[in-house]
Amino acid sequence: MRKPFVAGNWKMNKTVAESRHLVSELVPGLQAIDGVDKVLCPPFTSLLAVAALLEGTDIGLGAQNIHWETAGAFTGEISPPMVAEYCQYVILGHSERRAYFGETDETVNRKIKAALAHDLTPILCVGETLEENEAERTKEVISRQVREDLYGLEGMIEPGNESPLVIAYEPIWAIGTGMAATADGAAAVVSDVIRPTLSDLFGEAFAQTVRVLYGGSVKGGNAAEFFSQPEIDGGLIGGASLKVADFIEIVQAAS
Numbered sequence: 001m002r003k004p005f006v007a008g009n010w011k012m013n014k015t016v017a018e019s020r021h022l023v024s025e026l027v028p029g030l031q032a033i034d035g036v037d038k039v040l041c042p043p044f045t046s047l048l049a050v051a052a053l054l055e056g057t058d059i060g061l062g063a064q065n066i067h068w069e070t071a072g073a074f075t076g077e078i079s080p081p082m083v084a085e086y087c088q089y090v091i092l093g094h095s096e097r098r099a100y101f102g103e104t105d106e107t108v109n110r111k112i113k114a115a116l117a118h119d120l121t122p123i124l125c126v127g128e129t130l131e132e133n134e135a136e137r138t139k140e141v142i143s144r145q146v147r148e149d150l151y152g153l154e155g156m157i158e159p160g161n162e163s164p165l166v167i168a169y170e171p172i173w174a175i176g177t178g179m180a181a182t183a184d185g186a187a188a189v190v191s192d193v194i195r196p197t198l199s200d201l202f203g204e205a206f207a208q209t210v211r212v213l214y215g216g217s218v219k220g221g222n223a224a225e226f227f228s229q230p231e232i233d234g235g236l237i238g239g240a241s242l243k244v245a246d247f248i249e250i251v252q253a254a255s
């Protein structure tokens with residue numbers, strides 16, 4: 001049995017004061033829900049403040065990116081050990097970073113290795129564009145991303161052990177558009193592409209332990225439909241993670 005997992009990706013939203021306010025409103029509702037791993041991913045500037053507010057709760061903290069190097073002349077970047085001071089998780093390979101900041105499967109792969117080396121659980125995002133989807137290239141694109149992003153991890157992942165990895169299937173055309181995938185369609189990508197690729201790389205026992213989430217226009221009203229699919233282990237939530245009632249409803253649906 002894979003434990004359900006829901007993470008809120010706040011993207012580039014909320015000052016420190018706004019983050020404190022949102023967390024103070026979220027915590028009582030989230031704390032009342034058992035049986036789900038709950039994670040908040042605010043911007044870097046709010047990590048310290050949010051970490052302090054989450055102390056003593058069962059709510060995890062994640063960053064939205066890291067550099068792959070430990071330290072050095074990389075102006076404006078944040079290293080894995082800096083993030084690991086506060087966080088247990090890090091979102092990597094989000095389509096917005098691939099589209100606007102030049103991230104490639106190669107750089108995502110370096111970041112995944114760096115995260116694992118610093119005991120950060122990566123939440124790896126994969127997903128196809130609308131054009132790729134319409135050209136029926138989803139399988140090829142997702143399988144390539146999983147293979148290349150997880151290339152060379154054999155030594156870092158013990159087959160058969162519990163997974164130190166979460167994957168989010170996020171069709172790019174569904175992110176922030178209000179046009180969610182169908183639950184059946186998303187589950188089919190997980191069962192026909194993501195898990196078989198993981199099985200090929202690391203063995204079936206390991207593939208069965210990896211939590212695979214769906215992300216893309218999930219709201220309170222449609223979350224249960226996705227989470228009722230046995231192949232979908234939870235959600236990566238963007239816009240709705242900034243709305244207290246919606247996010248709590250989504251986490252409730254996963255529990």
Ligand code: PEP
Pocket residue numbers: 009170174175176177215216217218236237238239240
């Ligand atoms: C995301 O940014 O990962 C995401 C899924 O966004 P939204 O929920 O707003 O579509």
